[in-house]
Amino acid sequence: MERALCLLLLMMMVPPPLRASEDAPDPCKLDDEDHRCVCDFLGPQPDWASGLQCIVAVDVELRAGGRSLENFLEYAETNPENYGDMVRALRLRKLTVGAAQVPARLLFRALRALGYSRLKELTLEDLEVTGSSPPPLLKATGPALSTLRLRNVSWATGGAWLSELQQWLKPGLRVLSIAQAHSLAISCEKIRTFPALTTLDLSDNPRLGERGLSGVLCPHKFPVLRDLALRNSGMETPAGVCTALAAAAVQPHHLDLSRNVLRATAHPGAPRCVWPSALSSLSLSSAGLEQVPKGLPAKLSVLDLSCNKLTRAPRPDELPQVGNLTLDGNPFLDPGAPNPHEDLLNSGVARVCAHSPLALGMSGILALLQRVRSFS
DSSP, X not given: OOOEEETTTEEEEEOOOXXXXXXSOOSEEEOTTSOEEEEEOOSSSOOGGGGGGGGXXXXXXXXXXXXXXXXXXXXXXXXXXXXXXXXXXXXXXXXXXEEEEEXXXXXXHHXXXXXXXOOOEEEEEEEEEESOOOOOOSSOOSOOOSEEEEEEEEETTGGGHHHHHHHHSXXXXXXXXXXXXXXXXXXXXXXXXXXXXXXEEOOSOTTOXXXXXXXXXXXXXXXXXXXXXXXXXXXXXXXXXXXXXXXXXXXXXXXXXXXXXXXSXXXXXXXXXXXXXXXXXXXXXXXXXXXXXXXXXXXXXXXXXXXXXXXXXXXXXXXXXXXXXXXXXXXXXXXXXXXTTTTHHHHSSOOOOTTOGGGGGTTSSSOOOSSOEEOO
């Protein structure tokens, strides 16, 4: 029987159902360069066999139309050594899997199979991971990822999910992004150190807050962290974030607090916090600020205050010693421009600062500085 791509196990051999109709649209599209392949398995009888064309692609995106993949469990026990050579020969480097209910056993067996591949970037989106996880093997047998992105993924195992996931991945992960998490309660006792992780992105978790951040930044687990993104993550004050960083003993070089509803002053009675000495770049863009926050680092290379509510230019005594200061999109520079923050307090997320070119790049760790003013 013809063998094809299993949605989550990717290249595991699964006998697919025949086409329901020759006139049904092909759920998979492969570009002319055989580089990117996208499959969206909608409809009551998806044509899994269409995934065969993705075998030659470098970048593969597979979506299951929100259905359960419980029926694939019988293939999860297949020994990946039986087809390891074939998986090694694949060009696959980037994989996105989304819109499915996935048994945990299936997910982790899939990671084991992908351990034979040259996969570097894995993205999981809109997934519900159900059931208990299989016991890990003696050593990590999953892929040697450099980048792992999770968006809107729920886990039946609660706060143990990150440690369980980590046990299946080979060391070397450099970028970890967790967005729209149903729970960011993490067991710091169970997770291992991330020895190579330089970028941690916890953006788009508005319920995280500073207390939640302290729970996620497990002390001494991120020894080489350089870039920390906390856009739209429920942060309240820069000083509160500073306290969480100090408690975790992390030393980021770049910190992005944009798109939070920030207060300019710390909570009454809050102790003064010493910022990480390595911090050189701080983004407070689109944070609804009417004045420069107090308690900022004494010295910065880059400070982004674009798209706020500043009605006058900051005085030198209000600013840290800063090389590049960005103020685009504030009312004092363009009094007649529409206010991009008029619904900030209601939505918790600032709308794009349309008249500032900086806002177009806020999806990165720091926005690209387009119009920079230098202060001595």
